[in-house]
Amino acid sequence: MSEQDQNSTKGRVAIGMSGGTDSSAAAAMLVDQGYEVIGLTAHMWKDGSRCCSLEDVERARRVCAYLDIRHYVVNAQEIFTDKIVDPFVEAYASGRTPSPCIYCNSFVKFGFLMDRALQLNCDHLATGHYACVRKKDDGMFHLLAAQDSNKDQSYFLHRLSQKQLAFLLFPLADLPKPEVKAYSEERGLPIVPRGESQDLCFVEEGKLPDFVEQRDPSVMxxxxxxxxxxxxxxxxxxxxxxxxxxxxxxxxxxxxxxxxxxxxxxxxxxxxxPRPGVMKSECTLADIHWISGKAPEGDLHCEVRPRYRSNGAVATVKVGNGKGSVVFGEPQFALTPGQAAVFYRDGEVLGGGWIDEVP
CATH class of the missing domain: 2.30.30.280 (Adenine nucleotide alpha hydrolases-like domains)
Incomplete structure (x- = not known):
């Protein structure tokens, strides 16, 4: 038994680790806070990707060894292909622009990995996401944007359930990225820098059309x-x-x-x-999900972010039977079928749905 296991007082936490700065720093913070920490790395895609490939597994293993915590590698390639990659290709084949990171969070990081954490008798699952979960006086778990707006990832987490949120820890919620980097350096974590590309983790940079064609030649x-x-x-x-x-x-x-x-x-x-022709004030939504588990009564007046990195815009959301529509107070650029429209109020995520049609 490691020294950490003997001295742990806060419970057991599994943390999803990719070997990068954020998840490594989050793991170290949990160790420092007195948790018994177990590293979990999901091997989701082939080598050469940025999606927990074998290279990422080795990165995570080095960090876990440095922190003297257990490290498990779980094979998530089947579920990743079935729930993320195949629907991604199908969406592009149908003329839509998918958001695979949202599906990955729902099905893999906070689905598949959560099941493994429960099998290991963990009290929580943690990740290096920049987002915040708070249990309030109403007894519900609320999802809030991170303090660092430049890194906030709450948009990608809007489909999480109360059960998932109750089990999650986000150690980086209140920290700006520069402080996380500084902490990692001070802690001496053996992290190999690899940059922060905005491209898809399982598709080589600039190769998206080729990737889709290889998996579905009919798109050509x-x-x-x-x-x-x-x-x-x-x-x-x-x-x-x-x-x-x-x-x-x-x-x-x-x-x-x-x-x-x-x-x-x-x-x-x-x-x-021309650009004015791509400005739209409304769209329909499909498969709306609510963080609380229940749709509000009547129309919802809130801020809606129709894409990641959007600042959001005042809008009215009309809902019914899981479907609905959004009417923005002023035209928005490039409302895109397949992307998520996420509902916010005072920095809190209320839910969201998939943009279905744009009149």
Missing amino acids: RRGEIHDQYGNVVGHHDGLHRFTVGQRGKLGIALGERMYVKRLDKENNVVEVA
Whole structure:
């Protein structure tokens, strides 16, 4: 039994570890706070990715050895392929732009790993996410944005349940990223810097179209590009190569900046327009999820973030039977089918739904 096991007073915590700065620092903080900590690394995808590949497993193992905590590697490749990768490809094939990180959090990080944590008789599961969970006087668990707005990841966690939130710890909730880096250096954690790319972790940088084509060759359908008046202004090699709001790599030159306005799957058409034509004030939502587990009565007036990194905008959410719509107080740029619209009030996540149609 390690010294940590003998002296632990706060209970047992499993922490999802990728070997990066955030999860490593969070693990060290929990050790310092007196928890018995167990490192869990999910091997989710092939080598060469940034998605807990074998290289990431080794990174996490080194940190756990340094902290003198147990480390387990769990094979999550099957569930990752079934719940994240396959739906990701299907979405692009249907002319939508998916948000795989949200699905990964729901099914893998706080689903699959949570089950493993329970099997190890842990009291909590922790991660290096920048978000905050608070139990309030109403007895409910509330999901709040992190203190560091530049790193806040609460948008990606909006589909978590009360059961999941009750089991979670986010040690980095109240810390800005510079302090986390400084703590890691002071603690002497053996972290190998690898940058913070904004690209998808399981797709090589710049290779998204190739990835989708390899897994579903049927997406390679040549079609037309139309302007906002229906004129043919160019051709494309597949809808999966575009997303709403895209400006570059359109393969057309019309004398003014043009953006992708809509992807018409039925007619295999990419519609483009100047920026004003891509501004929309409303959209319909599908599969709405509420953090509290229950939809509010009547319309909801709140801030809605229609994409990650959005500052949010005042809107009215109309709900019913898991579906609904959002009407923004002012037009928003590039409301995108497949992305999540997440509801906030005073920094708290109330829930969210998938953007389904944009009139």
